[in-house]
Amino acid sequence: MSVIDHLVAGPEVRGVVADDQRLTGDDTGAMAIEEAPRPSMTRLLHPHVEQRPGGVPVTTPVYQTSTYELPRTPEAAHIASAVAPSGYYTRYGSPNNAEAEAMLAGLDGAERALLLGSGMAAVSAALLSNVRAGARVVAQTNHYTAALTLLRDVLPSFGVDVALVPQESLQDAVDDSVDVVYAETPVNPAMVLTDLAAVRSAAPRALLVVDNTFATPYNTRPLDLGADLVVQSATKYLNGHSDVTAGVVTGRAELIDRAWETARVLGPTCHPFEAWLLARGLRTFPLRMARHNASGHAVAEALAAHPRVAAVHYPGLPTHPQHDLARRQMSGFGGMLAFTVESPEAALSVLQHTTLARNAVSLGGTETLITHPASLIFAHGGTADTVDAALLRVSVGLEEPEDIIADLTQALDHR
Incomplete structure (x- = not known):
């Protein structure tokens, strides 16, 4: 036998037995090869796990499953037809979602909450479930950039009449002919407020939907001020750790x-692990928000005193043009602020020279973030030219406020 023949020959020729074969002997002493029993796929798919003594987990485990075995009774049909069943199919809901939703509804003082895969999923579900062709919607000219695209481009393509009006006079632009009013307060990035009670009074028949992401229910409770639905990006302060993308709608059942x-059809699922992380973050939400409020106010005051800062946009400062409204409508002023410097070039210089504050979009995490909205946040949707290029936005984190102030100060002082 050649070397090549030996290399390519079967295991019985080479004297090597393959893993799934075994040698047996007959009464003449000759050796034969039999197939060994293969592992059962059925047993692999349905392992028997012995029940062992133990307690109940203190923290809800992650239900990392896409589907649930249903009882072989009429109860299965009841589960399948329910709204947001927690044990049917994960696009419909999950035990982890149900836990986070209960916590979120409690924060907002709502009858129910719906957890979705992003803040824009929440905005889209809230609006698309309440408009039809011919409906009249009034919203602000200032909104989160993707929400503006939805209002300005998407809804009109479905035959919805959308009017965008100045935020400060939203209450003057609504009446009983309006079907839906969409508001955001404070708005991104200039920290302008909407008087929710005044809007509610001006349009008592309209459905009032409010984006409360910046204020959070710790500082503003829109349902108490007459809103019908509240939407929030749970990615931000609600989760608070920059490791989840999620959104929530709260309101009447x-x-x-x-x-x-609507979400069941469009499919913006918040998956169980993200819901689990969100519930974990919510457990420290009040503690984190108290710190964000205190540090945000301290940073705003320090920036207002700096000679290279032209203006600070923070509703907690007496210089904010809507400070009186903020004091009526908000119980705290949050960790979001914006400030304007003398030129776009100066803004980019500050952005380049911070070392503690990180150049990143999003907000509400433990770390301080700084961003240039005109070039980074409003790059999509054709709205960049509406944002002052000399403006910077800061999400004040949980670091020592003195360290945040020192970092922003040295970046402002850099020549």
Whole structure:
């Protein structure tokens, strides 16, 4: 036998037995090869796990499953037809979602909450579930950039009449002919406020939807001021650790059920692990927000005193043009602020020279973030030219406020 023949020959020729074969002998002493029993796929798919003594987990485990075995009774049909069942199919809901939703509804003082895969999923579900062709929507000219695209481009393509009006006079632009009013307060990035009670009074028949991401329910409770639905990016302060993308809609049960039906069709699922992380973050939410409020105010005051800062946009400062409204509507002023320097070039210089504050979008995490909205946040949707290029936005984190102030000060002082 040649070397090549030996190399390519089967295991019985080479004297090597393959893993799934075994040698057996007959009464003449000759050796034969039999196939060994293969592992059962059925047993692999349905392992028997012995129940062992133990307690109940203190923290809800992650239900990392896409589907659930249902009982072989009429109860299965009841589960399948329910709104947001927590044990049917994960696009419909999950035990982890249900836990986070209960916490979120409690924060907002709402009957029910719907957890979705992003803040824009929440905005989209809230609006799309309540408009039809011919409906009239009034919203602000200032909104989160993707929400503006939805209002300005997407809804009109469905035959919805959308009017965008100045934020400060939103209450003057609504009346009983309006079907939906969409507001955001404070707005990104200039920290302008909407008088929610005044809007509610001016349009008592309209459905009032409020984006409360910047204020959070710790500082503003829109449902108490007349809102019907509240939307928030749970990615931000609600989770608070920059490791989750999620959104939430809260409000009356029948409105949340309607939003769930829309989300069931569009499919913006918040998966169990993200819901679990969100519930973990919510457990420290009040503690974190107290720190964000205190540090945000300290940083705003320090920036206002700096000679290279032209203006600070923070509703907690007496110099804010809507400070009186902020004091009526908000119980705290948060960790979000913006400030304007003398030129776009000066803004970019500050951005380049911070060392503690990180150049990143999003907000509400433990770390301080700084960003240039005109070039980084409003790059999509054709709205960059509406944002002052000399403005910088800061999400004040949980570091020592003196360290945050020192970092921003040295960046401002850099020549």
